[in-house]
Amino acid sequence: MTDTLTQTALPPLPDLDAIREAAAEIDGQVVRTPCLPAPKLSQLVGAEIYVKYENMQVTNSFKDRGALVRLLRLSEEERRRGVIAMSAGNHAQAVAYHSSRLGIPATIVMPETTPFVKVQATQARGARVVLSGETLAESQIECERLRAEQDLTLIHPYDDPDVIRGQGTIALEMLEQAPDLDMLVVPIGGGGLISGIAIAAKALRPDITIVGTEAALYPSMWGMLRGESPTCGGNTLAEGIAVKNVGKLTYAAVRALVDDIMLVDEPSLERAVNAYLTLQKTMAEGAGAAGLAAVMMAPERFAGRKVGLVLCGGNIDARILASIMVRELARGERIVALRVVIQDRPGVLGELACTIGRLGGNILEVSHHRLFLNVPAKGTSVDFTIEIRDAAHAAELITAIEGLGFSVTRLEAAESHF
Incomplete structure (x- = not known):
């Protein structure tokens, strides 16, 4: 977001007492x-992991707190x-839900490209x-117009x-529920989440380490702290933290704490979303899994530490989640895709299927390609997607x-049709 949506005069940051009042x-x-221990994740990364399950809020995101x-x-x-807000995701639903509860009319400006399921969910909450x-930048213009026009x-x-x-x-809750955490790993979008957490945690425990995580495609805060203007853009799984411009207040807090x-x-x-689902049996959107993703990328940095992760949101599209699970099975050598060139005659496909089955492979999908020019006219190319044990x-x-x-x-x- 640009400065038109931030305060013109920078107010003071809240302190610990203000957060306790909140x-x-x-x-x-x-x-x-x-905030619970996660033994399976701990075993995976070599650190003692605790998870704060903000995906359990009514709108399945931490945004409930600040909006309220x-x-x-x-x-x-x-x-x-x-009130008015501009968002295509969790903030929209949090403002809509709590405004409805409090009897406050709420208008949410969303891009025309917002998936219908998100639009419907926001409307269902009363906004x-x-x-x-x-884009969000274009939605911002309309948000400003409506704010001024309707006061x-x-x-x-x-x-x-x-x-x-x-x-x-x-x-406050994390350090009460797990008092001896010595590191917190927190996703960063615009910076509101990590700012509030850092202010409270450092006041309570000056020795605690606060590590932020951003999507590599949107390194806004990372670049700003280094005096750089990195390129931000691209299709990221962590759309909830895909922010090009961080806040003035949040920048001050992150720089200091x-x-x-x-x-x-x-x-x-992707690996982190899958790990939350398969190991912790809980839903994490891409942004919500960013903290775990950082630990999994560099486990040596966190080895032996008692690490608190904020699973900040669980609003993920079911189709995307299913795709991630299959992709992780492929990365983990649990699914293999093979292209076999065979003679186009009766019985050959059955022979192949019997061989795969005899060796314990489970065929998930078969696809024929008779028109490939690199295949003989009397031949055919067959793609098999097979569930396997390992490499x-x-x-x-x-x-x-x-x-x-046969040639294999x-x-x-991604090249298979599965």
Whole structure:
């Protein structure tokens, strides 16, 4: 977001007392989420991992906290006129949900390209949704126009003292639930979450280490701290933290209190989402898994430490989640895709299938390609997607198929049709 959506005069950052006040204000209105040990993740990365499950909030995101604190601070006149926010994701749902509970009219401006399921979810929580622009930057223009025209109060997603102190309540709970944590790993988008957590945690435990994580495609805070203007853009799994411009307040907090920022790549985000699902049996969106992704990318850095991860959101599309699971099976040598060139005559495909089955391979999909020009006119190319035990099992299958006189090419999982 650009400066038109931030305060023109920089207000002071909240302190520990302000965050404690926020905790009292929202007590009973948001979920006090658990912070639990994760032995399987600990074994995976070689550190003692604790997970704060903010995906258990009503809107499945930490955004409930900051949005509610800001809404509770509105005057009666501001409540009557209503509020406005610009978001395509979790902030939209949090503002919509708590505004509806409090009887405050809410308008959410979303890009026209926002998936219908997100638009529907926001409307279902009681907000008026305005679709405008192809991108968030274009939606921002409409958000500013409506705010001025209708005299609405902006609920900023991160660069607001009340939002920051609301997010800081997470740290209060974590250090009460797991007092001897010595490191917190926190995703960074605009910076509201890590700012609030860092303010509270450093006040309570000056020796604690705070590490932020950003998607490598959107290294906004990382670049700003280094005086650089990195290129931000691309299709990231962590769209919830894909922010090109961080806040002024949040930058000040991160610069003063955060020890380091790590950039996580897309394969690591996929691995982390999959690990939460398969090992912890919980849903994490890409942004929510960014902390775990950092630990999995550089386990030596966290080895032997007692690390608290903030699973900040669990709103992930089911289709994308299914794709991630299959891709991780391929990366883990549990699925293999093979292209076999055979004679186009009766019985050959059955012979191949019997060979694969005899050796313990489970065929998930078969696809024929008769029009490939690199295949003889009397031949055909057949793609098999096969569930296997491990890499050695894949090699055994390939050797057996080649032993039948067929040419075999191993494909990347993305090249198969599965």
